[in-house]
Structures are given as structure tokens and as C-alpha cells.
Amino acid sequence: MRTVGKCLDHIRSMDGADAIEVVLVDNGSTDGTFAAMQEFCTANPTLWRAILETKPGNSAGRNTGVAASSGEVILFIDDDCYPDRGFASAWRTVFAQDPGLGFGSGRILPYDAQQSPLGCNTSTTTQILSSSTFVQRGFVQGSNMAFRRQCLTDAGMFDSRFGAGTPFAGEEWEVAVRASYAGWTGGYFPEPSVAHDHGRFDDEAFVRGHYYDIGAGAVYAKHLLTAHAPATVVEIARDIRRQIRKRAAVGPLFGGAVQYYSTMLRQARS
Structure with a gap:
């Protein structure tokens, strides 16, 4: 408001x-x-x-x-x-x-x-x-x-x-x-x-940035399951390099991917 x-x-x-x-x-x-x-x-x-x-x-x-x-x-x-x-x-x-x-x-x-x-x-x-x-x-x-x-x-x-x-x-x-x-x-x-x-x-922006990184990992995880998976791998590598240059953590990217796949597995089993 x-x-x-x-x-x-x-x-x-x-x-x-x-x-x-x-x-x-x-x-x-x-x-x-x-x-x-x-x-x-x-x-x-x-x-x-x-x-x-x-x-x-x-x-x-x-x-x-x-x-x-x-x-x-x-x-x-x-x-x-x-x-x-x-x-x-x-x-x-x-x-x-x-x-x-x-x-x-x-x-x-x-x-x-x-x-x-x-x-x-x-x-x-x-x-x-x-x-x-x-x-x-x-x-x-x-x-x-x-x-x-x-x-x-x-x-x-x-x-x-x-x-x-x-x-x-x-x-x-x-x-x-x-x-x-x-x-x-x-x-x-x-x-x-x-x-x-x-x-x-x-x-607050640091916390928000962490949320964005987790989301990015989830986006990459989704597109690794598509026909353009090779291009996704290339973009993941580029993103990791950008994170390293900024001295930012790359862990949230991997964490987001794991969380996305875990969510998909739970939904498939329910």
C-alpha cells in the first residue's frame, strides 16, 4: 500500500x-x-x-x-x-x-x-x-x-x-x-x-538477491529437462562465472535446482 x-x-x-x-x-x-x-x-x-x-x-x-x-x-x-x-x-x-x-x-x-x-x-x-x-x-x-x-x-x-x-x-x-x-x-x-x-x-537487498539466486537455480533446473538443455548448461556456466566475478555465492543456484527437483518429485508421488 x-x-x-x-x-x-x-x-x-x-x-x-x-x-x-x-x-x-x-x-x-x-x-x-x-x-x-x-x-x-x-x-x-x-x-x-x-x-x-x-x-x-x-x-x-x-x-x-x-x-x-x-x-x-x-x-x-x-x-x-x-x-x-x-x-x-x-x-x-x-x-x-x-x-x-x-x-x-x-x-x-x-x-x-x-x-x-x-x-x-x-x-x-x-x-x-x-x-x-x-x-x-x-x-x-x-x-x-x-x-x-x-x-x-x-x-x-x-x-x-x-x-x-x-x-x-x-x-x-x-x-x-x-x-x-x-x-x-x-x-x-x-x-x-x-x-x-x-x-x-x-x-534487505542481500536477502532478496539470495531469493533471486534460488529462483535462478530452479529456472535452470526446469530448462535442463527440455530440448534446449545444452544451451541451458552453457548459460549456467556463464552465470556461475558472473557470480564468481562478483564474489557472490553460487550455492543458492544449486540449492534452487535441488529444491525444484524435490518439489517435482513430491508432486509426482502425490
Whole structure:
């Protein structure tokens, strides 16, 4: 609830907001967030709606939002992100320029310089990712991302075993990997921009980073069981090298993989 009001204000202030379909999904909050969303939607009941999704996890919320929407291109932000005025129009331009583009992530600026930079991407350089490529961890961020509807359909939607509210982070990255191997190109585009007010400082960011690493291990474990397992092995090796260069622990990656396989075995036996 700390950031929801400001997030909604920024959505309302976007260029052409009155003509943009807005679907707000409350993923089981108990702090008045859903009421604030409902109040926001009264200003434009034709195009704006609030939905309550009681199944925990970002993926469940995202899938519900996609099902309730009608647009060809779907933009995602989190409730602690403040889109700039040209956010929607910038994404519209990006997708109009390339009909083969299936997914992308935009610039994520820190809202407060005192907060951890974890999860931010301030690059001003466009990057294009070819299809059938293993998407690098962190390339797609749920704080500012967009998918073509057909791309999500081809990929199979978000996996409800991943995302905040579940044991494993990384739902946006995981579906992007599947989208790439479904034949869609991806990209990073600096023009669509948000400010990320996550409220985490260094100690909290360390804990969050540990959760992300466990999720990464689970994502790798899932894709080791696919036809692109060789590419997955290569990407795991690259990720381990990046972790070592940062002097970060690699144990959580392996722990996440073990936890993912253990979960699958329990489900298979039940």
C-alpha cells in the first residue's frame, strides 16, 4: 500500500491514459490496496478494471491480468513502479516497428538513490535478442516489461510455480526463455521508462538477491529437462562465472535446482 497510490497517479498521468486499457490485479493483499484500485477504476469504468486474484504468486496474478485484457501487446509493471508520461506510447512504437518482436524489457531507474540498485537497469542502449537463444538472467524484469499476446500464448503463459509469493523467483525470465525458443525475438529498449521505488536498502537487498539466486537455480533446473538443455548448461556456466566475478555465492543456484527437483518429485508421488 506504501506505493500503490503514487503508482496509480502515474498511470493516470500517462499520455493518452483515458484510451488505454488498464487491468489492475490484487494478488491477495489485506491492507486496503484492492479498495484503492477499485476507487481508481471508477474514473474510467469502460477501460479500467480491478481484479482480485486469491491464488498466491506473481504468475497467477499476471495470468489473470492477461486473461482479463484484450490488447495485442500487454505491458506489465509492479505496484512500486512509476511509469513516465510516455511509457505506453514508447512501448507501442517499439512493437509497431518489429512484428517479430515478442517480448521486451524497458529502462528501470532507481526512484531513491539511497535504495539498493538491485533490479534496476539504467542502460540507454537498445539490445536485440535473436530467437532460439537462452535469455540471460536479468534481461527481462517484471518491473517494466511487455509481451505480445500471441508470444505469451505460444510460450504457454507464466508458470505459477515461479514469482514473488512462491518459493522461486524469476517468472518473467522463465517465460521469456520459453518465448525465445518458441521463435520470438526479444529486446531491451530504454525509451519506455519507470522509476522503481522498491524501498529496499543493502541488507534487505542481500536477502532478496539470495531469493533471486534460488529462483535462478530452479529456472535452470526446469530448462535442463527440455530440448534446449545444452544451451541451458552453457548459460549456467556463464552465470556461475558472473557470480564468481562478483564474489557472490553460487550455492543458492544449486540449492534452487535441488529444491525444484524435490518439489517435482513430491508432486509426482502425490
